[in-house]
Amino acid sequence: MKILVTGGAGFIGSEFVRQAVKNGVETVVIDKLTYAGDFERLKEVKDKINFYKADITNKEFVEYIFKKEKPNVIVHWAAESHVDRSILDATSFINTNERGTQVLLDVAKNSDIKKFINIATDEVYGDLDETGQFYEDTPLNPSSPYSARKASADMLGRAYQRTFGLPVITVRPSNNYGWWQYQEKLIPVVILKALNDEPVPVYGRG
Numbered sequence: 001m002k003i004l005v006t007g008g009a010g011f012i013g014s015e016f017v018r019q020a021v022k023n024g025v026e027t028v029v030i031d032k033l034t035y036a037g038d039f040e041r042l043k044e045v046k047d048k049i050n051f052y053k054a055d056i057t058n059k060e061f062v063e064y065i066f067k068k069e070k071p072n073v074i075v076h077w078a079a080e081s082h083v084d085r086s087i088l089d090a091t092s093f094i095n096t097n098e099r100g101t102q103v104l105l106d107v108a109k110n111s112d113i114k115k116f117i118n119i120a121t122d123e124v125y126g127d128l129d130e131t132g133q134f135y136e137d138t139p140l141n142p143s144s145p146y147s148a149r150k151a152s153a154d155m156l157g158r159a160y161q162r163t164f165g166l167p168v169i170t171v172r173p174s175n176n177y178g179w180w181q182y183q184e185k186l187i188p189v190v191i192l193k194a195l196n197d198e199p200v201p202v203y204g205r206g
């Protein structure tokens, strides 16, 4: 198995890469190294991966990487991932989350991919109602520019599966936290505010 990981220098993607390498999986990483990407996260495995600093919206370069590396599994983490930034300016969210996913799906469709794991988010469901639960068939109701574009990428993946038979698996994780997370995200913000005796931000009714 040869895995191509997008966003592999990000918070979750880098943990995925470290674990894939530890499990002896041949791993190729594509990452644009935006403000949220950091090659340091991959330092312990850097000699064991093929790393490409690349933008997933660059179709020619993505095609080149596919031809050269011939991966058979794609795990697609790359995204603009911070909700608050998407409210300030949605442009990069539309480019990376929607267009970038389309590029990967198009290139994968013309390759010998056995599995395309498309990482979405639970935010595609929007706000929790009084049941306090989401199910796989809960209607999508995204409520920020970030989640709207993630929902679009999620739906595109499912459409490519239905239309072209591309073997896409969609994953909708909820909030993650841990080592190497960028400080702007909810749990680090809450911890840092608490440590500094500052008010902790509360969204909605908390």
Ligand SMILES: NC(=O)c1ccc[n+]([C@@H]2O[C@H](COP(=O)([O-])OP(=O)(O)OC[C@H]3O[C@@H](n4cnc5c(N)ncnc54)[C@H](O)[C@@H]3O)[C@@H](O)[C@H]2O)c1
Binding pocket: 006, 007, 008, 009, 010, 011, 012, 013, 030, 031, 032, 033, 034, 035, 036, 037, 038, 054, 055, 056, 057, 076, 077, 078, 079, 080, 081, 082, 096, 100, 119, 120, 121, 122, 150, 172, 173, 174, 175, 176, 177, 182
């Ligand atoms: N963190 C969470 O709690 C959470 C929850 C649900 C879903 N997700 C999803 O999981 C994925 C990873 O989340 P994260 O928190 O690790 O994000 P992150 O922001 O830490 O990492 C994203 C990575 O993608 C790279 N990237 C951004 N634009 C790119 C582009 N155009 N081309 C190539 N690389 C690009 C960045 O450089 C960065 O390394 C995202 O798709 C996110 O939507 C995250």
